[in-house]
Amino acid sequence: MNLAERTNTYAAVDLGSNSFHLLVARREHGELRVIDRIKEMVRLGGGLDANGHLDPAVQERAFACLARFGQRLRGIPPDNQRAVGTQTFRRMKNANAFLMIAETALGCSIDIIAGREEARLIYLGVTQGVAGHEERRLVIDIGGGSTELVIGEGLETLEMESLQYGCVSLTRRFFADGKLSRERWKKAVRAVKADLQELRLRYIQTGWETAIGSSGTIKAVEEICRRLGWLEKDIDADALFKLRDRLLEYDTIDAVKLPGLSERRHPVLVGGLAMLQACFQALEIKSLKVSPYALREGVLQDLLGRLEQRDPREKTVDAFMSRNSVDRDQVGRVEKTALKACDEIADGIFLQPIHRQLLGWAAKLHETGLSVSHSQYQLHSGYLVENSDMTGFTRQEQMFLAALVRHHRRPIPKSYADKLPTRLHEPLRMTLFCLRLACILCRSRDDEAIPGFRLSGSDNMITVGFPGKWLQDHPLTVFDLQQEAQHIKSIGLQIQFEQPLDP
Numbered sequence: 001m002n003l004a005e006r007t008n009t010y011a012a013v014d015l016g017s018n019s020f021h022l023l024v025a026r027r028e029h030g031e032l033r034v035i036d037r038i039k040e041m042v043r044l045g046g047g048l049d050a051n052g053h054l055d056p057a058v059q060e061r062a063f064a065c066l067a068r069f070g071q072r073l074r075g076i077p078p079d080n081q082r083a084v085g086t087q088t089f090r091r092m093k094n095a096n097a098f099l100m101i102a103e104t105a106l107g108c109s110i111d112i113i114a115g116r117e118e119a120r121l122i123y124l125g126v127t128q129g130v131a132g133h134e135e136r137r138l139v140i141d142i143g144g145g146s147t148e149l150v151i152g153e154g155l156e157t158l159e160m161e162s163l164q165y166g167c168v169s170l171t172r173r174f175f176a177d178g179k180l181s182r183e184r185w186k187k188a189v190r191a192v193k194a195d196l197q198e199l200r201l202r203y204i205q206t207g208w209e210t211a212i213g214s215s216g217t218i219k220a221v222e223e224i225c226r227r228l229g230w231l232e233k234d235i236d237a238d239a240l241f242k243l244r245d246r247l248l249e250y251d252t253i254d255a256v257k258l259p260g261l262s263e264r265r266h267p268v269l270v271g272g273l274a275m276l277q278a279c280f281q282a283l284e285i286k287s288l289k290v291s292p293y294a295l296r297e298g299v300l301q302d303l304l305g306r307l308e309q310r311d312p313r314e315k316t317v318d319a320f321m322s323r324n325s326v327d328r329d330q331v332g333r334v335e336k337t338a339l340k341a342c343d344e345i346a347d348g349i350f351l352q353p354i355h356r357q358l359l360g361w362a363a364k365l366h367e368t369g370l371s372v373s374h375s376q377y378q379l380h381s382g383y384l385v386e387n388s389d390m391t392g393f394t395r396q397e398q399m400f401l402a403a404l405v406r407h408h409r410r411p412i413p414k415s416y417a418d419k420l421p422t423r424l425h426e427p428l429r430m431t432l433f434c435l436r437l438a439c440i441l442c443r444s445r446d447d448e449a450i451p452g453f454r455l456s457g458s459d460n461m462i463t464v465g466f467p468g469k470w471l472q473d474h475p476l477t478v479f480d481l482q483q484e485a486q487h488i489k490s491i492g493l494q495i496q497f498e499q500p501l502d503p
Helices: 003-007 056-073 087-091 095-106 115-127 167-174 182-206 216-227 237-247 266-282 295-307 312-323 328-348 353-365 377-387 395-406 422-441 475-491
Strands: 009-015 020-028 031-040 081-085 110-112 136-142 147-153 156-163 210-214 287-290 454-458 461-465 494-497
Touching: 003 009, 009 056, 009 295, 020 056, 020 295, 031 056, 031 295, 056 095, 081 087, 081 295, 087 110, 087 115, 095 110, 095 422, 110 395, 115 136, 115 147, 115 156, 115 210, 115 295, 136 216, 136 266, 147 182, 147 266, 156 182, 167 182, 167 266, 182 266, 210 216, 216 237, 216 266, 216 287, 237 266, 312 353, 328 353, 328 422, 328 454, 353 395, 353 422, 377 395, 395 422, 422 475, 475 494
Parallel strands: 009 081, 081 110, 136 210, 210 287, 461 494
Antiparallel strands: 009 020, 020 031, 136 147, 147 156, 454 461
8 A cells, every 4th residue: 555545544443332343445536435344243242241341251352353453454544543432332340441452452542432422423424325415314223232313414413312222232131041932022122112212202203204224233134024025125114023023933042044144143133123123113113224334434434524624523612612601712711821831842742633632622611610600610510521412522532521621720639530541641641731720821811911931841840931020920820830839749740930939
């Protein structure tokens, strides 16, 4: 692969609860052309117990698969790669420890995405293969550990939900011993329909012109029904009832034999079919088109959007600021000052462009907690950022933001980085210093009062220099900086000033 080909090659990795997917595409004439696909049935969700612990054998199977994917990713620029983990990663008890080995094997960081973000990316992927972009559509994706349901119009989503049932989890809950019966089937469908009640009326009232299904389960159902002569292309309710009745003629999952049913899909078809039938009944779906596109294609499109300045996270942050009536002038001052500090020390530390972006967004969001209360507002800011639905952000990015805004003032606890993977500890430490310094220098909320300054750093020592006799003329800032010199020691940093703090 020559340099031009390498630069225009992109990769998306979808680490689902049932299977892992790798998609490689090359940009040609303004469009992405898929040049390689790899799929492995890892069954990660099947190896997770009720307490969130992963079976060692399944863990090793996952690592081996990621190592194979990692070989295929070599030579593709790191900025052109993105890997995402879904429901099983969200449920994993010690996800950070797993990620340390998994990311090493893959050679790429793995973003854990929330259910609604997964839904958005699935919709984005499915939409790439649909003609007539302005049509309103319902998209259903049945994964291994969760099912995403999205209504959108054109490229914009109107409704997004993620249900905590998928083909693996539903099979494990209602058919764990492999036995099939009509009574068990009814219980499985009732459980899903109960979860769907909360969104049922809202979705039906929003409406759609076309329903589209993606994922292995739905493609398998279509293939089986087509081979049995029950449909030509789109799935309808009648075909689902026929497939249910045929499936329940068998006493056990192992005994099931259906044309077009692969060995990989065989163990979890019953859960996926129950999920699909429940969606048909609750949402009154007449027919369902089947899309070859899904999450991985959405991840690829989203990656391109980020690289080409079409980043949904900007819109999310702006909406967050509006909802919480943020003082935009003040957060703009803090953002400008924090980014200046970051740029001055970036040469001496390991900061990537995304860390600078997160610092800028944190500056914009650090005062959102004032909409709740001025007292300890930084804690309210952290809570709002950590627990809100933030379109476009991964869980790690959201936790990074939450840590920055929660600890931008007052003493810093030793546990400030505990919720983040180890690879983000150093970027968090340094961006937190930049944000805290900016908040001190912008305390007067006056553009004219912000001083010029310069930073230099080596190891864990940062030197801050101010012009002339600025410090002597600003005793309140001197006091704040003295306090900060003490607070920042708790994260292993020391600050020294080129002017004496005590005149």
